[in-house]
Amino acid sequence: MTDPASFTCRPIGTLHTPWKTPRDCPRNGRQPDPPPVCSAHIFADLVPGLTSLEGFSHLILLYWMDRAPQPLLTFTPPFDQEVRGVFATRAPFRPNPIGLSVVAFDGFTAPDTLAVRYLDCVDGTPLLDIKPYLPSTDSEPSARMGWLDPHATRNRNTGL
Amino acid sequence: MTDPASFTCRPIGTLHTPWKTPRDCPRNGRQPDPPPVCSAHIFADLVPGLTSLEGFSHLILLYWMDRAPQPLLTFTPPFDQEVRGVFATRAPFRPNPIGLSVVAFDGFTAPDTLAVRYLDCVDGTPLLDIKPYLPSTDSEPSARMGWLDPHATRNRNTGL
Numbered sequence: 001m002t003d004p005a006s007f008t009c010r011p012i013g014t015l016h017t018p019w020k021t022p023r024d025c026p027r028n029g030r031q032p033d034p035p036p037v038c039s040a041h042i043f044a045d046l047v048p049g050l051t052s053l054e055g056f057s058h059l060i061l062l063y064w065m066d067r068a069p070q071p072l073l074t075f076t077p078p079f080d081q082e083v084r085g086v087f088a089t090r091a092p093f094r095p096n097p098i099g100l101s102v103v104a105f106d107g108f109t110a111p112d113t114l115a116v117r118y119l120d121c122v123d124g125t126p127l128l129d130i131k132p133y134l135p136s137t138d139s140e141p142s143a144r145m146g147w148l149d150p151h152a153t154r155n156r157n158t159g160l
Numbered sequence: 161m162t163d164p165a166s167f168t169c170r171p172i173g174t175l176h177t178p179w180k181t182p183r184d185c186p187r188n189g190r191q192p193d194p195p196p197v198c199s200a201h202i203f204a205d206l207v208p209g210l211t212s213l214e215g216f217s218h219l220i221l222l223y224w225m226d227r228a229p230q231p232l233l234t235f236t237p238p239f240d241q242e243v244r245g246v247f248a249t250r251a252p253f254r255p256n257p258i259g260l261s262v263v264a265f266d267g268f269t270a271p272d273t274l275a276v277r278y279l280d281c282v283d284g285t286p287l288l289d290i291k292p293y294l295p296s297t298d299s300e301p302s303a304r305m306g307w308l309d310p311h312a313t314r315n316r317n318t319g320l
Contacts, residue, residue: 148294
């Protein structure tokens with residue numbers, strides 16, 4: 001039985017990208033070459049929460065993929081021939097459509113606006129959280145990618 | 161003005177850890193040595209979504225920190241002397257208390273139960289999402305840690 005509890009998320013701002021519809025989006029944020037500079041706009045009342053963000057080269061952005069289709073627990077990806085579980089993919093049609101991107105942080109263009117690269121979401125996507133990226137806990141360069149290994153976009157920074 | 165839109169998250173399962181209260185939790189999942197094996201229990205109706213998860217060595221878990229204090233936009237961390245914005249920290253008292261851990265995945269102990277290491281949350285924390293960790297998009301071993309640099313827990317795998 002699914003637990004009946006639920007939790008309410010509220011946007012903290014809005015993501016701006018060049019992609020107007022889900023069809024336009026790249027497969028992931030590292031695919032475009034060069035990756036376009038996108039922006040994260042934070043609501044004015046939350047700007048104090050950005051104090052000391054300068055100095056981090058990378059951030060983790062969490063966002064609500066509000067234009068994702070209805071959740072699907074299993075599906076066959078377009079570049080694959082087997083049925084995969086949605087939790088073994090990064091597909092947007094998840095039970096909780098929370099997207100996650102590790103982005104390069106290029107600094108502030110205004111006190112409420114961050115310049116970032118490596119987003120892959122639709123323009124106007126509601127932002128839920130900004131976290132500093134910490135290589136000490138977040139970087140696993142040797143992680144094995146299971147069924148996705150032959151399909152992954154290579155990381156141009158590490159060559160992985 | 162904060163956007164009035166809101167979104168509803170529902171747990172997909174429950175995390176089990178050795179820590180019964182927020183006070184008991186380690187500073188992060190890499191701090192305990194050795195890190196205890198924790199578990200992620202998925203609700204029965206969502207188990208098909210786990211298909212093909214075996215083979216990934218690491219996962220990203222998102223969870224709702226339901227015992228976090230009320231959000232605080234700025235604060236002085238216990239190991240610091242300056243005021244920091246909450247978005248420049250991994251503190252739990254965020255506008256949307258969504259926690260994120262990159263965990264080592266040690267396989268299934270039952271069809272609905274994953275063994276994982278590197279969690280740092282309270283026992284019983286509601287799980288929101290499981291994503292495969294992809295070094296191609298998620299690993300930035302050289303990321304700069306800004307103000308947190310002198311305080312970070314070292315990563316025993318990479319020496320960073």
